[in-house]
Amino acid sequence: MARTREFDLDAAVDAAMDVFRRKGYEGTSMRDLSEATGLGSGSIYAAFGSKDGLYLAVLDLYRQRYATPMVDLLRSGNDPRAVIREVFIGAVDDITGDGRYLSCLIVGASMERAHQDVRVAERLRSTTQSLELALYDLLAEAQLRGQITTDRSATDLAGFLVTSLQGLRVMGAINPDRAALTRYAEVALTCLN
Amino acid sequence: MARTREFDLDAAVDAAMDVFRRKGYEGTSMRDLSEATGLGSGSIYAAFGSKDGLYLAVLDLYRQRYATPMVDLLRSGNDPRAVIREVFIGAVDDITGDGRYLSCLIVGASMERAHQDVRVAERLRSTTQSLELALYDLLAEAQLRGQITTDRSATDLAGFLVTSLQGLRVMGAINPDRAALTRYAEVALTCLN
DNA sequence: GCGGTACTTTGTCGATCGTTCCAGATAGCG
DNA sequence: CGCTATCTGGAACGATCGACAAAGTACCGC
Numbered sequence: 232m233a234r235t236r237e238f239d240l241d242a243a244v245d246a247a248m249d250v251f252r253r254k255g256y257e258g259t260s261m262r263d264l265s266e267a268t269g270l271g272s273g274s275i276y277a278a279f280g281s282k283d284g285l286y287l288a289v290l291d292l293y294r295q296r297y298a299t300p301m302v303d304l305l306r307s308g309n310d311p312r313a314v315i316r317e318v319f320i321g322a323v324d325d326i327t328g329d330g331r332y333l334s335c336l337i338v339g340a341s342m343e344r345a346h347q348d349v350r351v352a353e354r355l356r357s358t359t360q361s362l363e364l365a366l367y368d369l370l371a372e373a374q375l376r377g378q379i380t381t382d383r384s385a386t387d388l389a390g391f392l393v394t395s396l397q398g399l400r401v402m403g404a405i406n407p408d409r410a411a412l413t414r415y416a417e418v419a420l421t422c423l424n
Numbered sequence: 425m426a427r428t429r430e431f432d433l434d435a436a437v438d439a440a441m442d443v444f445r446r447k448g449y450e451g452t453s454m455r456d457l458s459e460a461t462g463l464g465s466g467s468i469y470a471a472f473g474s475k476d477g478l479y480l481a482v483l484d485l486y487r488q489r490y491a492t493p494m495v496d497l498l499r500s501g502n503d504p505r506a507v508i509r510e511v512f513i514g515a516v517d518d519i520t521g522d523g524r525y526l527s528c529l530i531v532g533a534s535m536e537r538a539h540q541d542v543r544v545a546e547r548l549r550s551t552t553q554s555l556e557l558a559l560y561d562l563l564a565e566a567q568l569r570g571q572i573t574t575d576r577s578a579t580d581l582a583g584f585l586v587t588s589l590q591g592l593r594v595m596g597a598i599n600p601d602r603a604a605l606t607r608y609a610e611v612a613l614t615c616l617n
Numbered sequence: 618g619c620g621g622t623a624c625t626t627t628g629t630c631g632a633t634c635g636t637t638c639c640a641g642a643t644a645g646c647g
Numbered sequence: 648c649g650c651t652a653t654c655t656g657g658a659a660c661g662a663t664c665g666a667c668a669a670a671g672t673a674c675c676g677c
Contacts, residue, residue: 255536257450261665271626272666278624282665332539339535341597343448346525355598383611390595390604391611398591402583404534405548411583418576418584422615454635464656465636475635 240278241292243268248289252333256286256343283348290354293336297325298358305365311373312423315366315392319416322396326403326412335400363389370423379423388423395419433471434485436461441482445526449479449536476541483547486529490518491551498558504566505616508559508585512609515589519596519605528593556582563616572616581616588612 246267250259261272261282268275279285301321304314326335337355344351366389373379379388399412439460443452454465454475461468472478494514497507519528530548537544559582566572572581592605 253539255448255450257448258536258540260663262663273627273668274625276666334535334539338531338594341594342527342532342535343451345597346446346527347451352598359595359598383614387607387611391608394591394595394608394612395588396591397594398587398589401531401534401590401594402552402587404538405545405552414580415584415587418580418615419587419612421576422611453633455633458656466638466657467655469636470654 243270243275243278244285244288244292247285248292248336249333251286251289252336252339255334255339283350286344287350287354290336290340290351294354294358298337298362302361302365305362305369311369311378312420314369315423316416316420319396319399319420320413322399323403323409323412323416326400327407327409332404334404335397338397338400338404341397359393363393366392383422391422392419436463436468436471437478437481437485440478441485441529442526444479444482445529445532448527448532476543479537480543480547483529483533483544487547487551491530491555495554495558498555498562504562504571505613507562508616509609509613512589512592512613513606515592516596516602516605516609519593520600520602525597527597528590531590531593534590552586556586559585566616576615584615585612 246269247264250263250267254263261275264270264275264282264285265272270278275285279288301318304318307314337358340351341355345355346352367385370379370385370388374381374385383391395416399416402415403412439462440457443456443460447456454468457463457468457475457478458465463471468478472481494511497511500507530551533544534548538548539545560578563572563578563581567574567578576584588609592609595608596605
């Protein structure tokens, strides 16, 4: 064997995610990424191959950190309305979080990269579909128990809820008003009645 | 006096809008804009001052062309539910339009530029607020007439509807399925019941 | 402790970025 | 019709882009 890698790969991806969320893909330079990660550009290319490669790694980390826990929460077996509300509140918190203007990577990638890079498009579809599926399972079960409306199919309700989540992220970027976003989320939840 | 300007300014802005919608702000180069508008870079700088200046002009044209007609429709005096549905259908049509992947400039600008340029942020807030206001007036009137629910304030309902519109644009970028988007929009409208 | 190997660093590559400037073309005015 | 102010397209600017090669460094197995 040989010399071991000195830096924490995950920490580097984490730092890169921060930059990409603030500046977008095209707006971020390799220099920005070098400074944020503390790595030379050579190391970045050795580890990720290219700027695109690092972006994909960031996307995967984002999914693992934010989307997966959301899905787990939805599948936790708790009251449907309660967990869905929790997901929405969590999203609003994330949007209005610390004032550092960290856009949602998913929404940003959808707008900026989905049409340019098929690998990005695949990851986005996969992420939203797993979220939709978790919502579907939860809602279909709730419909059987008579806990929510059966006027609309669980599929449509799940898709609508994901749509609302994405919309909240956009609205939050325009005007990060936590109270208002929370009320909009509450209105969305009334569609389950 | 002397020589008059030869090209149509509005047509140039129109062509530039097309490029910005496809490639985003950072992803678009002055070369792209020159080719799209058919103008030399000198003419562009003489007319708009900078890339940012042209982008702001594009944003204003977008508002004039898409947001203003939407507001007019909402204020046309027709049945509330009908005009709101029409607005949503129109948005879905726009999203899934011609397969040329023309992202919504508003959403794209929200994600990519709102946090970098205050003039962009101002325009975005102004545009969404005029849309929210038109919806508010329509909904408040409808509430008085008992046509829609009074469980939620007209303010919240208006904000929620705008949120849903933005969400549809994001979902459309990920998966441009017109039928699905239409069903999600229908679910959103049930919140008025 | 030594050779080999993997990782890090540094410097630099050609290309392209947004911007500016200039020479030539053109239309209105006397 | 000449004069001149304005517009036009393209050349050229310094800076920075993403990417890479070569040199230096630390660790492993032996």
